[in-house]
Amino acid sequence: MVTQERLTHLKQLEAESIHILREVAAEFSNPVMMYSVGKDSSVMLHLAMKAFAPSKLPFPLLHVDTLWKFKEMITFRDQRAKDLGFDLIVHSNPEGIDMDISPFKQGSKVHTDIMKTQALKQALNAGGYDAVIGGARRDEEKSRAKERIFSFRDKHHRWDPKNQRPELWNVYNTAIEKGESVRVFPISNWTELDVWQYIYLEDIPIPSLYFAKEQEVVEYEGTKIMVDDERMPEELRKTAKKEMVRFRTLGCYPLTGAINSTATTLPEIIKEMLLSTSSEREGRLIDKDQEGAMEQKKIEGYF
Amino acid sequence: MDIINYLKKHENKDMLRFLTCGSVDDGKSTLIGRMLYDSKMIFDDQLAAAESESKKYGTTGEKIDMALLVDGLQSEREQGITIDVAYRFFTTEKRKFIIADTPGHEQYTRNMVTGASTADVAIILIDARKGILTQTRRHSFIVSLLGIEHVIVAINKMDLVDFSEAVYNEISQAYGLLADELGIQNTYYIPVSALDGDNVVDKSNHTPWFQGKPLLELLDTMDISKEQKSENFRFPVQYVNRPHLNFRGFCGTIAAGSVSVGDDITVLPSGKTTTVKSIINAGNITEANREATVQEAYAPMAVTITTEDEVDIGRGDMIVHTHSLPRVSNSLKVMLVWMDDKPMTLGRNYDIKRATSVVSGHFEHINYKVDVNTYERTQVKALELNDIASCRMILTRPIASDSYKENRLTGSFIVVDRITNNTVGAGMIVGVSRRDEDVLKRGSKHYSDAEKALNQFIRDNFPEWECKTV
Numbered sequence: 001m002v003t004q005e006r007l008t009h010l011k012q013l014e015a016e017s018i019h020i021l022r023e024v025a026a027e028f029s030n031p032v033m034m035y036s037v038g039k040d041s042s043v044m045l046h047l048a049m050k051a052f053a054p055s056k057l058p059f060p061l062l063h064v065d066t067l068w069k070f071k072e073m074i075t076f077r078d079q080r081a082k083d084l085g086f087d088l089i090v091h092s093n094p095e096g097i098d099m100d101i102s103p104f105k106q107g108s109k110v111h112t113d114i115m116k117t118q119a120l121k122q123a124l125n126a127g128g129y130d131a132v133i134g135g136a137r138r139d140e141e142k143s144r145a146k147e148r149i150f151s152f153r154d155k156h157h158r159w160d161p162k163n164q165r166p167e168l169w170n171v172y173n174t175a176i177e178k179g180e181s182v183r184v185f186p187i188s189n190w191t192e193l194d195v196w197q198y199i200y201l202e203d204i205p206i207p208s209l210y211f212a213k214e215q216e217v218v219e220y221e222g223t224k225i226m227v228d229d230e231r232m233p234e235e236l237r238k239t240a241k242k243e244m245v246r247f248r249t250l251g252c253y254p255l256t257g258a259i260n261s262t263a264t265t266l267p268e269i270i271k272e273m274l275l276s277t278s279s280e281r282e283g284r285l286i287d288k289d290q291e292g293a294m295e296q297k298k299i300e301g302y303f
Numbered sequence: 304m305d306i307i308n309y310l311k312k313h314e315n316k317d318m319l320r321f322l323t324c325g326s327v328d329d330g331k332s333t334l335i336g337r338m339l340y341d342s343k344m345i346f347d348d349q350l351a352a353a354e355s356e357s358k359k360y361g362t363t364g365e366k367i368d369m370a371l372l373v374d375g376l377q378s379e380r381e382q383g384i385t386i387d388v389a390y391r392f393f394t395t396e397k398r399k400f401i402i403a404d405t406p407g408h409e410q411y412t413r414n415m416v417t418g419a420s421t422a423d424v425a426i427i428l429i430d431a432r433k434g435i436l437t438q439t440r441r442h443s444f445i446v447s448l449l450g451i452e453h454v455i456v457a458i459n460k461m462d463l464v465d466f467s468e469a470v471y472n473e474i475s476q477a478y479g480l481l482a483d484e485l486g487i488q489n490t491y492y493i494p495v496s497a498l499d500g501d502n503v504v505d506k507s508n509h510t511p512w513f514q515g516k517p518l519l520e521l522l523d524t525m526d527i528s529k530e531q532k533s534e535n536f537r538f539p540v541q542y543v544n545r546p547h548l549n550f551r552g553f554c555g556t557i558a559a560g561s562v563s564v565g566d567d568i569t570v571l572p573s574g575k576t577t578t579v580k581s582i583i584n585a586g587n588i589t590e591a592n593r594e595a596t597v598q599e600a601y602a603p604m605a606v607t608i609t610t611e612d613e614v615d616i617g618r619g620d621m622i623v624h625t626h627s628l629p630r631v632s633n634s635l636k637v638m639l640v641w642m643d644d645k646p647m648t649l650g651r652n653y654d655i656k657r658a659t660s661v662v663s664g665h666f667e668h669i670n671y672k673v674d675v676n677t678y679e680r681t682q683v684k685a686l687e688l689n690d691i692a693s694c695r696m697i698l699t700r701p702i703a704s705d706s707y708k709e710n711r712l713t714g715s716f717i718v719v720d721r722i723t724n725n726t727v728g729a730g731m732i733v734g735v736s737r738r739d740e741d742v743l744k745r746g747s748k749h750y751s752d753a754e755k756a757l758n759q760f761i762r763d764n765f766p767e768w769e770c771k772t773v
Contacts (some may be wrong), residue, residue: 139391144386
């Protein structure tokens with residue numbers, strides 16, 4: 001007789017996420033997994049590698065490169081693709097490149113719309129994906145708390161928050177028409193603490209930007225941002241000073257706030273997180289644009 | 304505390320999912336906001352956002368409106384009601400909690416059913432001034448229908464009845480009768496004031512007569528292990544993993560019981576038998592070792608199983624132990640919750656998704672509809688949005704079926720409209736319809752020549768008996 005110990009919360013979450021990933025692979029003909037290089041993406045990739053072992057991933061990973069990501073993210077991304085042998089698709093909005101979009105010039109709203117939201121739509125249309133796996137979590141933001149794990153999108157990638165399909169037990173409705181798609185969020189039920197704890201337990205590689213290091217930073221729109229390249233306006237760069245900082249999320253370097261920290265190990269990061277008094281998204285400049293900002297962005301097709 | 308020790312402790316935490324039932328008037332969002340706030344899961348910037356929104360939409364005057372911390376969508380905040388299921392999270396040293404926060408009004412019955420489907424525990428809020436209301440009966444019915452075995456009755460707004468023990472006793476006793484009527488196994492009663500935090504996290508000084516635990520402590524310590532009661536191995540095949548010719552693995556999440564290498568297994572509905580050759584527990588896979596195997600695995604692990612013989616197995620099949628076969632049938636008695644604006648019509652074809660199998664089918668007969676408030680049964684010909692009814696479901700192919708009572712994951716299904724693709728209903732298997740025979744038994748039974756001759760004789764001479772051919 002097998003002794004059936006109750007699984008720990010992380011093992012339960014892990015099993016649930018693997019179930020969701022397999023459901024996608026089984027039910028959709030052309031799925032893709034979003035890969036943003038951040039810690040949540042790293043966890044998703046790790047889960048997917050478990051779900052389909054000993055096979056390779058049955059779907060490609062898609063990175064929407066806004067061309068303003070931290071340099072280290074790109075190096076890290078390419079190294080992971082090489083080590084794990086997954087198919088990597090990278091897309092940047094060619095119109096945005098022509099317009100030479102910069103968060104410093106056009107601001108975060110325009111930059112995010114053109115280089116992120118529009119670029120994502122282009123990549124999804126080009127790939128004709130019927131399922132797009134994303135790493136969003138319900139604890140991140142209030143409108144996400146209500147989104148389904150299998151979240152339906154119409155032909156225009158739009159989300160209708162008031163008309164979501166009921167989602168019961170672990171039975172997911174995967175039926176769609178041609179041209180429609182679903183966004184699937186396998187780590188919906190994980191919290192930031194769960195993610196960190198899992199990275200620690202499973203020893204999952206993440207970019208070193210998450211750990212405190214001495215970096216060149218400047219004050220920009222009320223947040224500390226890192227000087228990652230020469231494209232930062234000269235007058236801003238002149239104000240740069242060296243500080244011990246790390247990042248709680250990774251995105252476009254001009255839009256990602258650094259926090260002062262001395263946490264150089266995972267336990268130290270987790271400790272800092274537990275003691276901190278501001279939620280993770282505070283470091284992202286996007287959400288502050290307007291109240292209900294995320295709900296609006298999601299309706300328009302943003303992840 | 305030392306962070307390494309802290310992490311050790313939190314590695315071994317359990318998880319508990321609960322549902323909160325009640326309407327805005329009962330202070331449900333306030334209670335959740337209070338739990339999140341007092342367990343320090345609300346961060347400063349979210350609190351600041353709630354403060355500024357309190358001025359705009361708040362209903363609590365000078366105090367921060369806790370409800371605004373949890374009411375998610377902008378349209379809902381403006382209306383001051385919760386209209387969809389929202390999931391919230393908080394953690395203590397012992398458990399991680401997932402709250403399904405659902406609306407309480409009758410027009411949102413489907414949302415509550417949705418939230419209840421994954422919950423281990425339900426918290427039913429009762430306004431101390433009002434006692435058991437129609438909605439309490441409705442919420443309790445849905446909780447029992449969805450198989451939730453533990454109900455915490457939070458008697459709220461005790462501050463408005465001077466923390467009266469008599470009021471508490473009266474409501475507890477009245478609810479006890481209701482729980483008995485519905486067959487709810489375990490009930491717990493707590494006098495609370497969500498607005499001020501009495502008996503939510505800490506024991507209140509206002510209720511010296513109350514001997515029980517405050518809400519959070521109860522949630523932390525209650526035993527829910529009995530939830531996993533079915534020991535019969537059930538493995539719905541989700542995905543076939545075939546990296547190369549020498550490996551053919553059947554992936555899925557164990558819905559119940561356990562399995563070991565060497566076990567005799569049967570594949571349903573085909574009835575073919577084989578033996579377990581190897582088991583991969585996906586959770587144990589590492590980057591360095593992508594072929595790690597285990598000797599045994601159990602629910603709710605996500606695993607990959609290989610078999611000794613090359614048997615035809617595909618997605619939608621159910622692998623079970625040969626010594627504990629479920630019934631296999633295409634005719635099932637079910638409880639159905641209708642979730643679509645368009646009514647359910649008898650005879651119409653729908654897709655039925657149960658675990659990993661999708662089979663088309665229709666509802667042949669409505670035995671009765673249950674009134675969620677009075678529990679009265681009535682005869683109807685169609686089901687409207689939020690109707691709950693006992694029906695007979697006929698599938699185009701037989702499936703291995705456990706009752707929902709025995710197994711929540713293999714006894715439940717969703718109904719998908721074949722034209723709109725919407726999830727239009729959710730159901731729970733009550734049993735195999737008695738009128739129909741068990742397909743598996745019929746298929747495997749061997750008849751002697753004499754029995755076959757008898758069958759032939761009956762069919763020839765007594766056609767009015769409608770005897771089946773063997």
